[in-house]
Amino acid sequence: MSYCVNCGVELDASLESCPLCHTPVINLSDLQKFKKTTPYPTQTGQVDKVRRTDMAIIASIVLFATSLSCLLLNLLVFSANMWSLFVIGVCIILYVLMLPVIVYTKFPIYISLLFDGIAVGFFLYLITFNTPDKEWFTRLALPIVVLVTILVEIFALLLRSFRISFVTTALYFFIEIALLCVGLELLILHYHGEQLHLVWSAIVLTVCVVICTMLITLLCMRRLREAVRRRLHF
Amino acid sequence: MKTSPQKEKSKIQIKDLFDRKVWYKLDLSAIVYPTLQRKDFSSVYRLSVLLKEPIKPDILQQAVNMALPRFPTYKTAIRKGLFWRYLEPNQRPGPFVQKDIRNFCMPMPFKANNRYLLRFYYYGCRISLEAHHSLGDGTGCMHVLNTITAVYLRLLGHEISDGYYVKDIEETPHPEELEDAYMRYANAKVSPKRPGEKTYRVRGTKEPFYTFNVINGILPVQDVLKAAASYHVSITEYLNAVLIYALMKKQESEWHFRLKPVKIAMPVNLRRFFPSKTLRNFITMVYPGIDPRLGEYTFEEIVTQVHHYMRYYINEKFLRGDITTNANTQRHPLIRIVPLFIKDFVVRQFYTKVQDRNSSAGLTNMGVLKVPDDMKPFIERFDIYMGQPFSSRTNCAIISYEDTMTINFASSIVESDVERYFFQKLVQDGIHVLIESNRTTS
Numbered sequence: 084m085s086y087c088v089n090c091g092v093e094l095d096a097s098l099e100s101c102p103l104c105h106t107p108v109i110n111l112s113d114l115q116k117f118k119k120t121t122p123y124p125t126q127t128g129q130v131d132k133v134r135r136t137d138m139a140i141i142a143s144i145v146l147f148a149t150s151l152s153c154l155l156l157n158l159l160v161f162s163a164n165m166w167s168l169f170v171i172g173v174c175i176i177l178y179v180l181m182l183p184v185i186v187y188t189k190f191p192i193y194i195s196l197l198f199d200g201i202a203v204g205f206f207l208y209l210i211t212f213n214t215p216d217k218e219w220f221t222r223l224a225l226p227i228v229v230l231v232t233i234l235v236e237i238f239a240l241l242l243r244s245f246r247i248s249f250v251t252t253a254l255y256f257f258i259e260i261a262l263l264c265v266g267l268e269l270l271i272l273h274y275h276g277e278q279l280h281l282v283w284s285a286i287v288l289t290v291c292v293v294i295c296t297m298l299i300t301l302l303c304m305r306r307l308r309e310a311v312r313r314r315l316h317f
Numbered sequence: 318m319k320t321s322p323q324k325e326k327s328k329i330q331i332k333d334l335f336d337r338k339v340w341y342k343l344d345l346s347a348i349v350y351p352t353l354q355r356k357d358f359s360s361v362y363r364l365s366v367l368l369k370e371p372i373k374p375d376i377l378q379q380a381v382n383m384a385l386p387r388f389p390t391y392k393t394a395i396r397k398g399l400f401w402r403y404l405e406p407n408q409r410p411g412p413f414v415q416k417d418i419r420n421f422c423m424p425m426p427f428k429a430n431n432r433y434l435l436r437f438y439y440y441g442c443r444i445s446l447e448a449h450h451s452l453g454d455g456t457g458c459m460h461v462l463n464t465i466t467a468v469y470l471r472l473l474g475h476e477i478s479d480g481y482y483v484k485d486i487e488e489t490p491h492p493e494e495l496e497d498a499y500m501r502y503a504n505a506k507v508s509p510k511r512p513g514e515k516t517y518r519v520r521g522t523k524e525p526f527y528t529f530n531v532i533n534g535i536l537p538v539q540d541v542l543k544a545a546a547s548y549h550v551s552i553t554e555y556l557n558a559v560l561i562y563a564l565m566k567k568q569e570s571e572w573h574f575r576l577k578p579v580k581i582a583m584p585v586n587l588r589r590f591f592p593s594k595t596l597r598n599f600i601t602m603v604y605p606g607i608d609p610r611l612g613e614y615t616f617e618e619i620v621t622q623v624h625h626y627m628r629y630y631i632n633e634k635f636l637r638g639d640i641t642t643n644a645n646t647q648r649h650p651l652i653r654i655v656p657l658f659i660k661d662f663v664v665r666q667f668y669t670k671v672q673d674r675n676s677s678a679g680l681t682n683m684g685v686l687k688v689p690d691d692m693k694p695f696i697e698r699f700d701i702y703m704g705q706p707f708s709s710r711t712n713c714a715i716i717s718y719e720d721t722m723t724i725n726f727a728s729s730i731v732e733s734d735v736e737r738y739f740f741q742k743l744v745q746d747g748i749h750v751l752i753e754s755n756r757t758t759s
Contacts, residue, residue, distance in 0.1 A: 087752075090737060091744035092534070095753040102532050102754035103737035123531065123755035124440045128418030130527065131429030 097121040135185040142181055146174040165212050172206035192239055200232030223274040230266045234259050250308070254298040261291035341390055341404040345499035345643055346598035347451040351395060351402050351427070352664040357526050358705060359424040360450035362714075364462045365443050365700040372439040373473075378414045380469035381437055385412075387486045388461050390495050390597055391452050394432035400657055404452070407432055414439055419755050420529040422704040422727065425449050435461075442697065444469070450598070455683055455701060456586055457596035460484055463688060470695055480689045491594050498593035503644030505637045512604055517568045517577040517677045519710045521730030529705060532736045533753040534724040535698070538685075538717050540748040547746075548617065550624045553682045553715075556724070557581055557605050557627075558620040560713060563738035564677050565609060565619070570734070580606030582676035586683075587640070590633045601639050603630050604676055616742070668707075678735065679703055679712040686718045693719075702727050711735050 085094045085108045087101035097120060100107045150171045157167035179202035183195040207224045211217045241255045268284040281288070301308050343351075350360035385392050393404040409431040417440030425434060425447070434449035446462045463482035470477050479485045524530065538552075545555035564579045584600040593599060605626045607614050614622070629635075646652060652660070686699050698721045703712035711728040726736045733756070740750050 090741050092740050092750040092752045095751065098752070098754060102752060102756045103733055103740060120441075121755075122441075122533070122753045124417045124419050126416065126418050127420050128423055130424050131426055135428075 095122060139181075139185045142185060143178070146178050150174045168209040168212055172209040176202045176206055178202075192243070193236055196235055196239060197232065200228055200235075204228045219274070223270060226270050227267065230270070231263070234263055250298055250301055254295055254302070257291045257294045257298070261288050261295075264288065339389075339406055341393065341495065342497060343395075343402055343404065343451060344497040344597045344599075345503075345640070345647060346454070346600060348401070348647065349664060349668065350450040352661045353668060353707060354427070355424070357424060358707060359426075360704065361422045361425050361447050362450060362455065362458075362704040363422050363445055363447045363700075363702040364455065364458055365445040365702075366462060366466050367697040367700065368442045368444065368466070368695055369697055370695075371442055372444055374414050374416075374439055376472050377437070377439055377444060377465075377469055380465050380472055381412065381414060384465045384468045384486050385435075385461070387464060387484055387488075387490065388596060389490060391435060391448070391458075391461055393434070393452070395427050395434060395449075395451060397657060400653060400655070400660075402451075402657070409433075412437055416440065417443070417445060420527055421445065422447060422529055422702060423527055424705075437465075443700075453597045454584070454586075454600045455681065456588060457598070459683070459686070460596055466696075467689075467692060470692065475691070475695065477692050478689045481687045483689055483692070493594040494596045496593070496595050497597065498587070498591065498595040498599045499640050499644055501593070502587070502591045502637060503641045505634075505641035507638065508642040508645050509635075509638040511642060512675055513671055514578060514580075515674050516580045516606065517564060518674065518708070519564070519567060519677065519730070519732075519735060520571065521709050521728075521732040523709055524729050524731060528729060529755075530728050530730070530733070531702065531755045532726045532733060533700065534726075534740055534743070535751040535753065536722045536724065536743070536748055538720045538722045541722055541743075544743070544746040544748055548620045548624075550620055551627075553583075553684075554624045554627055555620065556682065556715060557583065557680055558616065558623045559739055559742050560678060560680055560735075561605070561607055561619050561623065562616050562742055563735045565607070565614065566738045567734050568609070576609040578606055578608040578610070580604045580676045582679045584679075584681050585631055585636065587636060590636055601636055601643075602676075603627070606677075673708055678710050679706065680715070681713070682715040684717065686716060688718075697721075698723060700725055705729055713739075 085096070085098075086092065087094055087104065087106055087108070089104045089106045090101055092101070092103065094101060094108055098108060150167075153167040153170040157165065176199075179198050182198065183190045183192075204225060207220055207228065211220045238255055238259055242252065245251065264284040264287040265281065268281060269279055272279050353360060389406060390404060392407055394407040394409075395402055396405055411431040412433040412435050414437040417438040421438065425436070427434070430436065434452050436447040438445040438447070444462070444466060446458065446465070448458045448461075452458070460482045464484045464486060467477045467479070467483040468486060477483070541552055541555070545552045548555060548558075550558070560581055561579050564581075568576060568579065582602050582604060585603055587593075587599045587601060588595070591599075603626075605623045607619055607622055681701070681703060683701055688696060696718065699716050699718045700723050701714040701716045702725050703714040704727060706712045706728060709728075709730045711726050711730070714725045714727070716723055724739075726733075726739075728736075740752065743750055
């Protein structure tokens with residue numbers, strides 16, 4: 084029989100410290116007989132997985148049927164241009180977006196995001212069948228999709244690897260916005276065959292640098308961080 | 318074995334209750350709980366009985382299979398309609414008894430576990446029953462647990478009679494057991510306003526998904542009775558006052574711009590005031606508390622405040638007004654025709670922004686539990702857990718059996734300051750407290 088010297092409560096024999104104040108239990112006269120059977124099990128349970136097979140089947144059939152019927156309608160009735168490719172592309176994007184939610188839930192998020200990027204790229208590629216040339220796709224659309232996918236992947240990696248707080252999330256967000264704007268402007272200039280230089284993205288970059296400097300200062304100075312947290316808590 | 322014609326008739330009628338045409342509307346309280354369902358939260362509570370001998374899982378499974386059909390509203394699955402959810406009889410295999418786990422009261426996805434909203438666990442000498450609140454309240458569920466325990470003991474060869482919370486598994490459920498009793502009594506001529514004051518919220522470090530911290534205090538009822546009598550109040554009033562005192566001390570120890578009122582959300586069993594045999598939800602909330610902005614409260618003042626609040630509000634008239642307010646919302650023709658997903662959104666927002674902020678902690682006292690005399694020698698004690706709190710706070714559930722009172726604190730935060738202040742106050746008042754816990758961090 085052990086009592087917590089701080090709280091005055093009797094402690095169950097299985098407890099090695101008081102769960103109320105964390106004072107360790109040292110019962111010198113009873114060390115040998117220390118009973119280890121706990122009143123609660125040690126095994127941890129997992130939340131049951133919900134089978135979403137029905138939803139997956141219905142969604143797959145709806146998307147597949149939509150694509151197929153539009154394709155047939157396009158080939159047999161309204162055959163002036165390949166408009167059905169737009170619908171098929173959207174169906175593919177929806178299906179890929181749904182994949183991690185209802186079809187296979189064990190995908191790592193990075194693979195899901197990569198698939199999303201590929202699906203968007205493929206949709207843009209399908210559009211080229213309705214445009215006179217494909218240059219816009221290879222020189223502008225594809226690089227933008229690759230850039231956005233890489234940035235989103237990095238964002239997910241940062242959020243999942245490091246300690247997340249409101250301030251760090253904001254920091255990552257503004258760095259990525261700056262990189263995205265710079266990348267977009269350079270890619271657009273490259274597509275038009277102009278000399279590479281920064282104009283509008285320089286303004287975004289400057290604003291982001293100011294915000295990021297402020298956020299880094301906040302992160303580095305604990306006193307300041309606590310003061311801001313106190314004043315902004317909601 | 319021959320069965321009597323009466324019992325044969327009863328069996329047929331119980332079978333009829335599982336007919337495909339049978340379904341049950343959710344009761345007034347049960348409507349709210351499924352809307353709060355999140356990936357990491359379900360309104361699940363647990364009732365446990367600690368026997369004197371280790372549990373035999375195969376016999377327990379047999380007892381569950383035999384006893385559960387007696388409770389048709391518990392052997393159900395929840396389904397979505399266009400405007401409301403409803404319960405329909407569940408004929409799938411199960412629910413199956415399983416080994417207990419450390420992080421109990423886990424979220425209960427509606428489509429998992431063969432769509433059952435019940436879970437049975439065993440560990441050592443303990444049988445535990447976890448139920449989703451949309452099926453019924455603690456009193457209703459206690460009938461299920463006690464009946465299953467009685468059947469289990471009978472299967473082991475003991476003579477156990479029916480009575481108190483033990484139902485005859487051969488009899489047909491009384492129609493009152495399946496009713497939504499709120500609707501029968503929600504007939505006041507006026508709908509009083511709901512309380513809507515922001516209260517103190519315990520701020521704590523959230524535990525990782527999914528951790529369930531339990532601190533369980535075991536006390537002699539006589540000690541608590543003596544302490545409550547010294548303040549001239551009932552046990553519930555005394556324990557409410559101690560919890561308010563603990564929350565007050567916690568608030569004072571934290572950084573705060575200004576103090577906020579401390580209130581407890583306490584469910585009241587309406588069966589005490591409105592006769593009903595219902596096994597479904599039949600509770601309403603009262604919010605005893607103090608407002609420290611008015612001045613500093615001594616413990617004696619808190620006890621007096623709680624005592625007068627409870628005596629003033631917990632009576633048939635006020636409670637009737639309260640359930641009428643809730644029922645009128647549900648009966649409103651415009652609300653009834655709004656699609657379910659919009660209702661879900663609005664109710665969730667209301668609960669998060671208003672209802673949940675109305676109280677600093679939850680406390681429920683099931684009172685003294687009685688079992689048939691021939692069952693007493695096999696039972697050590699009962700436990701009740703209010704389940705995972707919706708927000709980062711702590712919930713307290715109390716139950717007494719013979720001379721043993723158990724006070725179970727459940728929380729999903731690292732800090733256990735409220736529990737510490739609570740139990741330290743009880744010790745100061747001369748009550749012997751034995752602590753059990755599943756917390757491992759020190």
